[in-house]
Amino acid sequence: MGKTIAEKILSHKSGQDAYANDIVVADLDFVMGQDGTSGLAIRAFEDMQAKKVFDPSRIAMVIDHSAPSPLQGVSALHKQMRDFAAQQGIYLYDIGDGVCHQLLPEQGHVVPGDLVIGADSHTCTYGAINVFSTGVGSTDLAAGLVSGKLWFKVPETFKFVLNGKLPAGVYSKDLILYLIGDVSADGATYMAAEYTGEAVDDLSVEARFTMSNMAIEMGAKVGLMRADQKTIDWVQAHSKRVIQAVESDEDARYARIKEYDVSSLEPQVAKPHTVDNVSPITEVVGTPIQQGLIGTCTNGRLEDLRIAASILKGKKIHKDNRLIIAPSSRQVFIQAIREGLIETFVQAGAAVVTPGCGPCVGTHNGVPSDGENVISTANRNFKGRMGNPNAFIYLGSPATVAASVLKGEISDPREHIE
Template identity: 70%
Template sequence: MGKTIVEKILSAHSGQDASAGDIVLAEVDQIMGQDGTSPLAIKAFREMEVERVYDPTKIAMVIDHSAPSPNEGVSALHNLMREFKKEQGITLYDIGEGVCHQLMPERGHVGTGDLVVGADSHTCTYGALNAFSTGVGSTDLAAAMATGKLWFKVPPTIRFELKGILPAGAFAKDLILFLIGQVTADGATYKAAEYAGEAISALSIDARMTIANMAIEMGAKAGLMEPDEKLREWLVAHGYTKWNPVYPDPDAVYEKVLEYDVSELEPQVAKPHTVDNVSPISEVAGTPIQQAVIGTCTNGRLEDLRIAASILKGRKVHPEVRLIVAPASRRVFLEAMADGTISALVEAGAAVVTPGCGPCVGTHNGVPSDGENVISTANRNFKGRMGNSNAYIYLASPATVAASALAGEITDPRPYITR
């Protein structure tokens, strides 16, 4: 019987012929934690009474969610991570390095066929690199640090066959928002997603990561893609030297196969307060906004900043809108400075904050006020997500956010796009 990508990766890492529904104990290639989850993982690791981590070269921690620290409580937790790094010899990316889900691929920690666990729900991002990567909690992370292993229930897979090429003005973000609207917030719970078809092949690796990043917003354990030449070149350029491509078998058994033609997709917007509350832009255009955010692990990459800059260059952000930009990493920030992208954004009126999670999780960097509307390139619009439960968050592509920042209301970006 044929296997899906996730069945193959979990079989290879458990030494067991694994199919959907089986429980496996699997070897983990990489382990990642961030500053919201690592302190609890360190505490759980101590409770396990294990002296040394299983393999320090496989563990990376990232200070990105509240970076730089906004208060003394956070500072103490950050220092706990720094002490753990010194004690165990793991990798630590401190403030300003960037978002964990940019750093793991960008610094060559993950590639094809790998099994990665991260104490952050958006760890599914690396599915774009043909890895099985999934979010876990702090105690699971500690168990993986202590033993190098973790147990998994092998998920069944939903395959998305995406035909056609996205039209000008519609981007990877619009595509994944559309799919989440179709299958809903728990439509893939306990399952893996495979995203395939010419719509995916045509996308850059940056854009593919936007899609895999949001697999969790349909409840999925992982969102995987097939490897191709574009990916191989990208991995080499980012210092990842192994090439262990994993393709699904032609007779792989899927829970279901969903087909969509994306060639006429409109830009999409997720409305408050759930990610699956998705509308085409025509239904929400004209909604006033007071804050716009470009960045995060979903859409803070160089390509995203360039798209935003192409719309904002030579124009001014609406006087009643604050535009906040958070590059996904130090490297993205440097590249965006070198090519003039940052100048274009700042001249248009953007406030650029430290590479990292920016205002996405409500700890700092732009908490909205009561009754305000925010349009953001992030992946979650839950009530209270950005630190104020009386604010309203809309999710959209960098192009839609940039066009909306100019107009002061939710705006279709297509008139600004030339292809």
């Protein structure tokens, strides 16, 4: 019987002929922790009475969630990570280097065919480049650090077939929000999502990351795509590692298959306080906004900044709005400076902050006030997510956020597209 991408990678890494629902113990190609999860993982590593990590060249810790440190307690956690990294010889990405999910592919640590865990739920992002990558907690991370292995239940696969071409002003963010709204927050729980079809093939690799990043928002373990020539070219530009790309077999068995025609899709917005509370933008246009956020592991890449800058160029954001820009990495930041995008944002009235996760996870860098509405390119709009349970978060594409802060209300970005 044929296999899905998920079944193939987990078979290969475990040495077992594995199918959905089998339990395997498999070898990990890369292991990652961030500053919200590494502290507990280091504690568990010590409690396991381990002395050395399995392979320092396959481990990174990333200081991104509260970076630079806004608090004394956080500074202690950061120091603990720096000390552990120095002592074990693992990679450490410090403040300003970027968001973990941008860094792992960008720095060439992960390539097609890999099996990767990260102590962060959005580790599913690298599925876009054909990596079986999934989020775990701190104790699982510690087990990975010690042994280079983890147990997995091989997931069933939910295949999304996306036909047609996305209209102008409609992006991969709109597409994934639409899918989450359609299948709901637990529509793919315990499953691997697999995105296929013409609409996926047409996307840039950067835009594909957005879709895989949000697989967790429908409960999925990973959001996989096949590796096409675009993937191979992108990966080879970032990594020297050997690529072992994997495709699903024609006769692979899927738990569920859903087909969509994306050619008349409108921009989508997720309304407070769940990611699956999705509407076409035409239903929410005019909702007053006080703050915008463009950045995060979902939409802080160069392409996202270019789209936002093209709408904001030569204009000023609404006088009663704030706009926060958080490039997803140092490299993205540098390139955005070179291309004049950062100047465009600052001239338009934006505040540009250190590459990192702060505003999205509510640790610092833009906590909204009571009763305020925020429009954000992030992946979660849970109550309290940005640090205030009395604020309201709407999610949209970088184009939607840029168009909205110009008017001070949720606005259709298609008005800015020729």
